[in-house]
Amino acid sequence: MTAPLMQLEAVSRSFGNNLALNQVSIDVYPGEVHCLLGDNGAGKSTLIKIMSGVITPTLGTIRFNGEPVTFSSPRDAQHYGIGTVHQDVGTIPLISVARNFFLGNEPTKGWGPFRRLDHKTANRIALEQIRSMGIRRVTDAEQLVGTMSGGERQALAIARALYFGARLLILDEPTAALGVKESKVVIDLIKKARDDGIALVFITHNATHALSVGDRFTVLIQGRSAAKFLRGEKSREEVLNLMAGGEQFETADHGD
Amino acid sequence: METTLEPARPRKLGLVERLLRVTWLGPAIAAIVIYIFFGIFGGATGFLSVAGTAGWLNTAAELGIIAVPIGLLMIAGEFDLSTGSVVGASAIIVALGSGFYGLPVALTIAMALALGLLVGVFNAFLVNFTKLPSFIVTLASNFILAGSALGLSRLISGSSNVSYRDAGWAEPLFSSKWNFFNVSILWWLLAILIAAWVLRQTRFGNWILATGGNADAARRAGVPVSRVKLILFIWTALSASFVGIMSAVMYNQGNAAQGQGYVFQTAIAAVIGGVLLQGGFGTVTGIVLGCIIYGIVGLGLFYTGWPTDWLQTFIGALLVIAVLTNNLIRNVALNRGKSAR
Numbered sequence: 117m118t119a120p121l122m123q124l125e126a127v128s129r130s131f132g133n134n135l136a137l138n139q140v141s142i143d144v145y146p147g148e149v150h151c152l153l154g155d156n157g158a159g160k161s162t163l164i165k166i167m168s169g170v171i172t173p174t175l176g177t178i179r180f181n182g183e184p185v186t187f188s189s190p191r192d193a194q195h196y197g198i199g200t201v202h203q204d205v206g207t208i209p210l211i212s213v214a215r216n217f218f219l220g221n222e223p224t225k226g227w228g229p230f231r232r233l234d235h236k237t238a239n240r241i242a243l244e245q246i247r248s249m250g251i252r253r254v255t256d257a258e259q260l261v262g263t264m265s266g267g268e269r270q271a272l273a274i275a276r277a278l279y280f281g282a283r284l285l286i287l288d289e290p291t292a293a294l295g296v297k298e299s300k301v302v303i304d305l306i307k308k309a310r311d312d313g314i315a316l317v318f319i320t321h322n323a324t325h326a327l328s329v330g331d332r333f334t335v336l337i338q339g340r341s342a343a344k345f346l347r348g349e350k351s352r353e354e355v356l357n358l359m360a361g362g363e364q365f366e367t368a369d370h371g372d
Numbered sequence: 373m374e375t376t377l378e379p380a381r382p383r384k385l386g387l388v389e390r391l392l393r394v395t396w397l398g399p400a401i402a403a404i405v406i407y408i409f410f411g412i413f414g415g416a417t418g419f420l421s422v423a424g425t426a427g428w429l430n431t432a433a434e435l436g437i438i439a440v441p442i443g444l445l446m447i448a449g450e451f452d453l454s455t456g457s458v459v460g461a462s463a464i465i466v467a468l469g470s471g472f473y474g475l476p477v478a479l480t481i482a483m484a485l486a487l488g489l490l491v492g493v494f495n496a497f498l499v500n501f502t503k504l505p506s507f508i509v510t511l512a513s514n515f516i517l518a519g520s521a522l523g524l525s526r527l528i529s530g531s532s533n534v535s536y537r538d539a540g541w542a543e544p545l546f547s548s549k550w551n552f553f554n555v556s557i558l559w560w561l562l563a564i565l566i567a568a569w570v571l572r573q574t575r576f577g578n579w580i581l582a583t584g585g586n587a588d589a590a591r592r593a594g595v596p597v598s599r600v601k602l603i604l605f606i607w608t609a610l611s612a613s614f615v616g617i618m619s620a621v622m623y624n625q626g627n628a629a630q631g632q633g634y635v636f637q638t639a640i641a642a643v644i645g646g647v648l649l650q651g652g653f654g655t656v657t658g659i660v661l662g663c664i665i666y667g668i669v670g671l672g673l674f675y676t677g678w679p680t681d682w683l684q685t686f687i688g689a690l691l692v693i694a695v696l697t698n699n700l701i702r703n704v705a706l707n708r709g710k711s712a713r
Binding site: 218221233260262 | 569572573574575577578579581582585586589590592593594595648652653702706
């Protein structure tokens with residue numbers, strides 16, 4: 117079996133007196149989808165903030181390619197190849213597909229005061245990349261992102277992260293606001309990225325979506341890792357029970 | 373606009389769609405309609421003459437030197453209502469310095485620009501660190517500066533209105549005229565070219581759009597959001613300083629109370645020009661058209677011979693129509709793509 121790309125070892129994080137994450141360990145493998153399940157306040161957001169470098173753990177170790185690492189910022193985590201696709205997809209509705217795609221990494225040509233955006237290259241690459249995700253309705257890199265559907269925007273964000281060298285993709289509830297058809301588009305993208313050898317962390321509330329692509333599963337309840345299992349080890353009912361069980365035990369707000 | 377049906381995909385851009393891409397279409401049509409309107413009602417008395425044309429162009433230019441960077445700042449999602457006081461304070465610094473203290477004009481100009489820089493940094497600092505809305509922050513700095521300029525001017529010279537002393541070299545730069553056309557039109561043109569280049573052709577331009585569109589998403593993508601705002605606040609304040617200096621040289625005097633008109637006129641010109649009030653959208657062409665519309669209405673009404681009391685009513689109505697039209701065009705442009713599934 118291949119070695120894990122990223123490992124969290126007994127990671128804890130507290131905010132004041134509130135222990136948001138309590139000794140959670142997770143292994144993420146290349147070419148696999150690791151599903152993170154759990155109710156609101158279970159610690160999922162805290163966990164992905166730690167993985168993407170937004171916050172640092174109070175205790176515990178993060179390993180990347182076996183080496184212990186500390187992420188000082190999201191930018192730092194990105195340098196390791198960790199791409200995060202947030203719930204708001206990190207796209208901006210009233211600027212073009214290409215401008216969104218290259219935001220913060222804009223290609224330029226010329227020098228000195230005449231250094232300018234290379235619109236031609238940006239448009240060509242953005243369109244190529246988004247179409248390679250199977251999004252065929254986008255025919256023009258200058259169209260506004262606001263004209264795209266929710267699923268297409270997720271595809272844009274995923275394409276963007278992969279193009280800029282992400283080897284590990286964290287998808288924060290990418291299907292939460294989508295209809296059935298649109299969700300399928302995103303699930304297919306996850307499968308495609310997995311087949312390309314990308315390591316994926318898939319956060320969701322939806323057991324059906326999780327079971328359709330997940331290789332490994334971690335259920336968080338009140339900041340603890342309540343269950344860990346592999347694909348096929350638990351039935352759909354058992355997974356649903358676990359997720360609902362978390363709800364019953366949920367007494368305090370762990371506000372992450 | 374909504375009557376044509378979407379062609380099946382893959383689709384080419386139709387005429388309507390291509391026109392909708394031209395986001396400054398609304399203000400362009402408005403400018404033409406308003407020009408024709410005043411051509412009809414004010415043409416006989418000289419609105420269409422060289423003097424009339426210079427009149428509205430001069431107005432648009434003085435407004436536009438500030439309104440163009442204000443527009444960029446608004447695209448980045450922030451307001452600057454302190455420009456009015458910076459105009460007045462800069463004019464009084466140049467007038468007091470040269471006329472009252474007898475300092476070299478170049479030094480007084482440098483001092484006025486330094487004040488602009490200071491105000492810009494102050495505004496950006498408060499907005500970035502307190503996260504207070506810039507509307508309130510800059511409104512407050514406008515009042516603080518207006519009061520200080522007036523108070524200090526009275527304290528020093530006993531008057532809020534001080535004469536400027538000629539420097540010789542500054543006049544051609546700031547108060548030349550060809551026919552009736554002021555040199556300010558050239559300065560405006562320079563401001564337009566720089567702003568258009570920055571917004572369309574530079575990385576910074578992309579960051580301006582992203583900062584106003586979704587500051588959190590922009591930050592996560594690596595855009596230095598606070599620095600973008602800092603640079604734009606400095607740009608607007610320096611432009612206001614420039615207009616203050618120009619007016620002191622042009623009118624041979626500085627008045628601490630002048631310039632308050634710019635506070636809202638600049639924002640109005642930007643909005644008429646299609647800049648989205650909550651940020652994230654707008655073009656330099658649109659802002660320029662907004663300034664031209666403002667100039668035409670201001671001067672045109674004068675040529676019609678109608679009582680100019682109605683000017684503000686006219687501007688107010690125009691503002692509402694402009695915002696409604698711009699929203700409509702933007703929504704149609706966004707929905708067309710979605711319905712083509």
